[in-house]
Amino acid sequence: MIELLNLTKKFGATTAVDDITLTVKAGEVFGFLGPNGSGKTTTIKMMTGLYRPTSGRVSIGGHDLAAEPEQAKTIIGYIPDEPFVYEQLTGWEFLNFVGAVFDIPKPEREARIEKLLKIFPTMEVADGYFGDFSRGTKQKITILAALLHEPSVLIVDEPIVGLDPGSVRIVKDIFRDFAAAGGTVFMSTHSLEIAESICTRIAFIDKGRLGGEGSLDELRQAVKLSEGTLEDVFMALTGP
Amino acid sequence: MIWLLLKNKFRAARALGAKLSTGRKVTAVLSLIIILGFMLILAVGFGLAFYLLRQGPAGATGPVIYLLDHLFFLIFALAVVSGAISSLNSMFKAGEIDFLFSLPLGPRAIFDYLLAQNMLVTMWPVVIVGLPLVGALVVVFKISLPVGLGLVVSLLPLTLTAEAVGALLAIVGTRVFRGLSRELTVGLVAVLGIGVALFLADAIAPARLERLVDAAAVSGSDFIRNPRIDQPWMPNYWLSLAYKSGLAGHPAEVAAAFGALVALTVLVVGLARYPGARFYLDAWMRSREKPRRERGETRRPFPRFGSGLRGALIERDYLAFSRSSNEISQAFFFFILVLILVFVVSRYSKLFPGAGLWNYRAVVLLFGVIVYYLAMLANRFVFPSLSLEGRSFWILLSSPLRLRELLIAKMAYSTAILVVLGAMPALISAYFFQMAPLLTAIMLLWVTAAGVVVATIALTGGILYPDFSRQSAAEVSSSLAGLAATVASLLYGAAAMALFAPVVGLFYLGQQGSILAMIAADLGLSLAIFICLRQAALKKLGGAFLQP
Numbered sequence: 183m184i185e186l187l188n189l190t191k192k193f194g195a196t197t198a199v200d201d202i203t204l205t206v207k208a209g210e211v212f213g214f215l216g217p218n219g220s221g222k223t224t225t226i227k228m229m230t231g232l233y234r235p236t237s238g239r240v241s242i243g244g245h246d247l248a249a250e251p252e253q254a255k256t257i258i259g260y261i262p263d264e265p266f267v268y269e270q271l272t273g274w275e276f277l278n279f280v281g282a283v284f285d286i287p288k289p290e291r292e293a294r295i296e297k298l299l300k301i302f303p304t305m306e307v308a309d310g311y312f313g314d315f316s317r318g319t320k321q322k323i324t325i326l327a328a329l330l331h332e333p334s335v336l337i338v339d340e341p342i343v344g345l346d347p348g349s350v351r352i353v354k355d356i357f358r359d360f361a362a363a364g365g366t367v368f369m370s371t372h373s374l375e376i377a378e379s380i381c382t383r384i385a386f387i388d389k390g391r392l393g394g395e396g397s398l399d400e401l402r403q404a405v406k407l408s409e410g411t412l413e414d415v416f417m418a419l420t421g422p
Numbered sequence: 423m424i425w426l427l428l429k430n431k432f433r434a435a436r437a438l439g440a441k442l443s444t445g446r447k448v449t450a451v452l453s454l455i456i457i458l459g460f461m462l463i464l465a466v467g468f469g470l471a472f473y474l475l476r477q478g479p480a481g482a483t484g485p486v487i488y489l490l491d492h493l494f495f496l497i498f499a500l501a502v503v504s505g506a507i508s509s510l511n512s513m514f515k516a517g518e519i520d521f522l523f524s525l526p527l528g529p530r531a532i533f534d535y536l537l538a539q540n541m542l543v544t545m546w547p548v549v550i551v552g553l554p555l556v557g558a559l560v561v562v563f564k565i566s567l568p569v570g571l572g573l574v575v576s577l578l579p580l581t582l583t584a585e586a587v588g589a590l591l592a593i594v595g596t597r598v599f600r601g602l603s604r605e606l607t608v609g610l611v612a613v614l615g616i617g618v619a620l621f622l623a624d625a626i627a628p629a630r631l632e633r634l635v636d637a638a639a640v641s642g643s644d645f646i647r648n649p650r651i652d653q654p655w656m657p658n659y660w661l662s663l664a665y666k667s668g669l670a671g672h673p674a675e676v677a678a679a680f681g682a683l684v685a686l687t688v689l690v691v692g693l694a695r696y697p698g699a700r701f702y703l704d705a706w707m708r709s710r711e712k713p714r715r716e717r718g719e720t721r722r723p724f725p726r727f728g729s730g731l732r733g734a735l736i737e738r739d740y741l742a743f744s745r746s747s748n749e750i751s752q753a754f755f756f757f758i759l760v761l762i763l764v765f766v767v768s769r770y771s772k773l774f775p776g777a778g779l780w781n782y783r784a785v786v787l788l789f790g791v792i793v794y795y796l797a798m799l800a801n802r803f804v805f806p807s808l809s810l811e812g813r814s815f816w817i818l819l820s821s822p823l824r825l826r827e828l829l830i831a832k833m834a835y836s837t838a839i840l841v842v843l844g845a846m847p848a849l850i851s852a853y854f855f856q857m858a859p860l861l862t863a864i865m866l867l868w869v870t871a872a873g874v875v876v877a878t879i880a881l882t883g884g885i886l887y888p889d890f891s892r893q894s895a896a897e898v899s900s901s902l903a904g905l906a907a908t909v910a911s912l913l914y915g916a917a918a919m920a921l922f923a924p925v926v927g928l929f930y931l932g933q934q935g936s937i938l939a940m941i942a943a944d945l946g947l948s949l950a951i952f953i954c955l956r957q958a959a960l961k962k963l964g965g966a967f968l969q970p
Contacts, residue, residue, distance in 0.1 A: 230820040252822040260820040266813035268738060270745040275738075278724035282734030283821045288723075309721065311745075327817075 183208050184229065184335060184368055189238035191224050191390075198224040200390035201238070206383075208334070211357050211367040213381035215374070217420050221390040222370040223263060226339045229368065230260045242335055256284070259328035263339040263370075265320035269313035273323045276312060277330060284331035291330075298326040301356070302349060317344035325353065336360055338369040342376060354380050378412040388420045459909025462916060467554030472561060486559075487666050488648070492622070494580065494658035494665075495651040496762065497548070499618040501581050503611060503755055505540065505588020506595070510607065511748045511896065512536050513589065513702065514596060514709045529703035533589075537695070541585045543900075545578055552577040563669045569676055576664045576680045579687035583657045586694040593698050597705035607747035608754055615758030622762065625650035657686055731823065735831035739807065749895065752802060760795045760847045782930045786923045788851045789865060793872045793915030796844050800880035801908040804836045806898035807881065809888045825963040832881055833956075841873035861929050867941065868922050871948035875918075876911045882955040883907030885962050914951060918944055 184206040191199040199221040206212040216222050227233040229240050231251055240247040245254035267276055274295065281291035302322050312320060321344050328336060336357065342350045357367045358380055371377055377384055378398065385395040394404050398412060405418040513519070513536050522532045552574050560570040599606055624630075625648060634648055652659050660683035667675035725737035743749050808828075811818065818828065848869045852862040887903030898904060921944045925937045 230816075232816055232819050252824065255820060255822040258820065260816070262816050264813065267817065268742055268814055270742045271738065274721050275724050275741065279734050279738050280817065280821070282725065282731055283818065283823050285731065285822075 183241075183243060184212075184337075184366055185241040186225070186229070187239050187241070189225065189228060189240065190236045191221075191228060191233060192236045197390050199228070199235075199387075202387070202390075202392055203238075204385060204392070204395070206366055206368055208364050208366050209361050210382045211361045211369065211380050213377035213384040214368060214370040214387065215372075215377060215384060215416060216370075216387035216393075220387045220420075222387055223339055224390075225387070226337055226368075226370055229337055230258060231255055256331070257334045259331070259333035259336045261321075261325055261328045261336070261338045261341055263343070265317065265324040267312050267320065267324065270311060272309055272311055273315070273319075274309060276323060277327055280327040281330050286331055294330055294332075295326075298329060301326065302352060318346060318349065321345055322349060325356070329356070334365050336365060336367045336369075338367065338371075340371055341369060342371070342373060350376070374412045374416060384412070386416070386419045393419045459906075459913055463550070463909075463912060464554050464557075467551070468557045471555045471558035486563075486669065487662065490665050491648060491651065491658070491662045492625075494661045495625075495656070496618075496622065497551075498580055498584050498656070498658045499621075500615075500755075500759060500762075501544065501548075501584030502588045502591070503614045503618070503758075505544065505585040506591040506614070507588075507607075507611065507748065507751050507755060508540055508543070508896075509536075509585075509589040509592035510596070510751075511894070512540055513592060514706060515748060516894065519706065523703075523706070529706075530699035533699040533702045534695070537586065537589050537698070540589065541582050544581045544585050548577050548581045549574065559665075559669065565668050565671065566673070569668050569671075569673050572673075572676055572680060573665060573668050576661055576676075576683060579683045580657050580661055583687045583690045586691040586698070590694040590698045593701050593705045596709050597701050607751045611751040611754050611758075615755060615762075619758065619762050621650070655686075657683055657690070660686060731827055732831045732834070735828060736835050739832070739835065742810075743803075749803070753799070756795060756799055756802075757843065757846075760791065761850065782926050785851065785855055785857060785861070785865065786919065786926050788847075788855075789868060789922050790915060790919045792844050792847050792851075792869055793876065793918060794912065795847070796840050796872055796876045797880075797908050797911035797915060799843060800836070800840060800876045800911060801899045801904055802895060804832075804840070804877055804880035805884040805904050805907050806892075806895040807832055807836070808884045809890055809892060809898045810895060812890045812892070815890060826960055829881070829885070829959055829963055833877065836877040836881055837874050840877045841870050844869040844873045858929070860934070861926070864925060864929075864937070864941070865922075868918060868944060871944055872915065872918055875914050875948045875951050878952050878955045878959075879911045879914065880907050882959040883910070885959045914947075917947060921947070 184204070186202050186204040189199055189202045190197065202221075202225060214222055214225070224233060228235050229242070229247070231247055231254075234248075240254075242254040243257045245257075247254045268279075271279065277295045277298070278291060281295065286294070312323075315323070321341075325341065328338075338357075341353055341357075345353065354376065357369065361367050361382070369377075369381070383395070383397055384401060386393040386401075394401055394415075396404065398415070401412075401415045401419075402408070402410060405415055407414055407418065513533070519532075522535075523529075556570050556573045559565060559573070560567065565573075595606075595610060630648075630650075652662065654660075660679050664676050664679035664683065667673075667679055725733035818825070845866055848865050849862070851857070852865065857865070883903055883906065884898075887901070889898050889901055889903075892898045921940050925940045928934065928937050928940075
C-alpha cells in the first residue's frame with residue numbers, strides 16, 4: 183500500500199508538487215496522469231527516494247520512506263522513465279548486480295533471472311552489452327530488474343515508451359497479474375489507452391496539484407460527462 | 423563554424439562552472455586552493471629545476487642541453503601516444519559526435535574542430551611544466567626575459583605536432599582495424615609506449631653516452647648531439663636548438679630555431695590533417711559497425727571477486743573500467759610514463775659527479791613523482807567515480823543499499839589499486855638506484871600512506887562536488903572541483919615529500935635512529951587527513967544526494 187500525505191516539492195521558488203495526498207491500496211493498478219511538466223515524475227522520484235520532499239511524507243507498505251528508507255525500498259520495484267543503466271554490462275550481469283544490491287542469494291538470484299528472461303520472447307540479448315541495446319530492449323530489462331526481488335509495490339514511470347505492440351501487451355499483463363496477486367501498481371503514463379485498459383483508479387495532476395481522482399466512471403461524473411473516453415476526461419480536467 | 427563550436431564549448435564550461443559553484447564562498451575557496459596550489463607547484467618545480475641545474479659544472483651548458491634534449495624527445499613521443507588516446511575518445515566515443523555528423527558540416531570541419539579542441543586541452547599542462555623549467559634556466563644562465571618567454575612559447579608547437587600525429591594514428595588505426603577493440607587499443611598503447619622506452623634506452627645507453635661525450639670533447643662543442651633523437655625532421659631537434667641558443671645568449675638564433683619549429687609544425691599538422699580529415703568519416707562509420715557480442719558466450723558468475731553487495735559493487739566498476747578501451751589505455755599510459763621517467767632519471771646519474779649523493783636526492787624527487795602520478799591517476803579515475811554513476815544512479819538510490827556501502831567499496835578498491843600502482847615504480851626505483859632494503863621499506867610505507875590519502879581526497883572531492891550530467895570521466899576530472907582535489911593531493915604530496923627528505927638525509931648520514939619521529943609524523947598527517955575526509959564523505963552520503 184502507498185500513502186502520500188501532503189506531499190510537496192519546491193525547487194527554489196517553483197512548486198513542482200503541491201500538497202498531494204493520495205492512498206493506493208493493495209490490488210490496485212493506479213494511473214497517474216497529467217500534462218508534461220505537471221509534476222508526475224517529481225512525485226514518483228519522491229516515492230522512490232530519489233528526491234527528498236520539501237514537506238509531507240511518503241509511506242510504502244507501512245514504512246515511512248524518510249524514517250525507514252531501507253525497509254520501504256526493499257518492497258519497491260521501480261521502473262524509471264529513461265532506462266539509463268551501465269553501458270558496459272551485459273543484461274545478465276546487470277540483473278545479477280541488481281539482485282545482489284537487493285541481497286538475493288546467488289543461486290536463487292540466478293534461478294529467478296532465468297525465469298524472468300522467459301517473459302519477453304526475444305530476451306537472448308541478455309548476453310549483449312547494454313550499450314548495444316535498443317531503447318525498447320533496455321526498457322524490458324529494466325522492467326525485469328524491477329520484478330527480480332519480488333516487490334509488493336511497483337512504481338512505474340512511462341513503462342511502454344519504445345516497446346513494440348507485443349511487448350506492450352506483455353507489460354499490461356504483468357501489471358494486471360501483479361495487482362491480482364495482491365501487489366500495488368502506481369503508474370505514470372501519457373498513454374491514455376493503457377491507463378483506460380488496466381487502471382482500476384486514476385488521478386490527474388496539473389501544475390503540481392491533484393485535479394481529480396477515482397475510477398473512470400467517477401471521473402466522468404466529476405467533469406459532468408455522461409459518456410466519453412479517458413481522453414475526454416483528461417481534456418476536461420487539464421485543458422485550457 | 424569551427425569557432426562557433428569552440429565558443430559553445432567555452433560557454434558550456436562556464437555554465438558548468440556556474441552550476442558547480444553553489445555559492446560565492448565555495449567558488450572563492452576553490453579558486454584560492456587552485457591558485458595557491460598552482461603557485462606552489464610552480465615554486466616547487468622552479469626550486470627543483472634550479473637545484474638540478476646548479477648541480478652541473480658552472481657555466482657548462484652541455485649536460486643541461488643533453489638533459490633538455492631527452493626531455494623534449496620524451497614529451498614529444500609521449501604526447502603522440504597521449505594524443506592518440508585522447509583522439510580515440512573525442513573523435514569516436516564522445517556523445518557530441520552523432521550530433522556533429524547530423525549537422526550540415528563536412529567531416530573536414532568536424533575533424534578540424536575536434537583537433538583544435540584537443541590541442542587547446544593539451545597545451546596548458548605543457549606550459550605549466552615549462553614555466554618553472556624556463557624560469558630556472560633564466561635565473562641560472564642569466565637569459566634575458568624576452569628570450570625566456572620565447573622559450574616558453576616554443577614549447578607549444580611541439581605539442582601541436584604531437585596532437586596532430588596522434589589524431590592521425592587514432593583515425594588510421596580505427597579505419598584499418600574497423601573500430602579499435604579494447605584489447606587492440608591497449609596493445610597499441612603498450613607497443614608504442616614500450617617502443618618509446620626501448621628506443622630511449624638504446625639512445626641513452628651508457629656506452630653510447632660515453633662515446634657522445636668524447637665526440638663532443640674532441641670537436642670542442644659543449645652540445646652533446648645524440649643523432650638518435652636529434653634529427654631535423656623531429657620537432658624536438660628544433661626546440662633543443664632554440665634552448666641551446668637561448669642558453670648561449672643568441673636571441674637571433676632562438677628566433678630562427680623557433681621559426682623553423684613553427685614551419686615544421688605547420689607542415690606536420692597540414693600533412694596529418696589531410697588524410698586525417700579525409701578518412702575520419704569512414705573510420706567513424708567503421709567504428710560503429712563493430713560486431714556485437716553474440717548469444718551463447720559463457721555467462722560468468724557475478725560477482726567473481728568476493729561475494730554479496732560489496733563484491734557486486736566492485737565487480738560492476740571493474741567490468742565498466744576493463745571494458746573501456748579509453749580508460750584502460752589511459753591507465754596503462756600513465757604507468758609507462760612513470761617507468762620511463764624512473765629509467766631516464768637513473769641513467770642521468772651517469773652525467774653528474776658524486777653519483778651516490780645524487781641517487782639519494784633522486785629518490786626523494788622520485789617519491790614526489792610517484793605522488794604526482796598517483797594524484798593524476800586519482801584525478802582521472804577515482805574523482806569521477808561517483809559522478810559516473812550519473813543517470814544510472816537511480817538504480818542504487820531506489821534500492822535499499824546504504825550509500826556508505828558504496829563509499830566503502832569504492833574506497834577499498836581505489837586505495838588498493840593506487841597503493842599497488844605506487845608501489846611498483848617505488849620498487850623499480852629501488853632496483854635502479856640500488857637502495858638499501860630498509861630505505862626501500864620506508865619509501866613503500868610513504869607510498870602506501872600517499873595512496874590512501876590521495877584516493878581519499880579524490881573520492882571525497884568527487885562526492886562533495888559530483889557532476890551527474892557528464893558521461894565522460896575526462897570531463898568530470900577536468901572540472902573546477904576535480905582540479906581543486908588534484909591540487910589538494912599535490913599539496914599533501916609536497917608535505918609528505920618534505921617529511922621524506924630528512925629521512926633519506928638521515929639515512930645517507932647513517933643516523934637511522936632519528937627517523938622514527940618522521941615516520942610517526944607522516945603517518946599522523948596521513949591518518950588525520952583520511953579520517954577528516956572520510957567523515958565529510960559519509961556526512962554528504964547521509965542524504966544530501968536526495969536533493970536534486
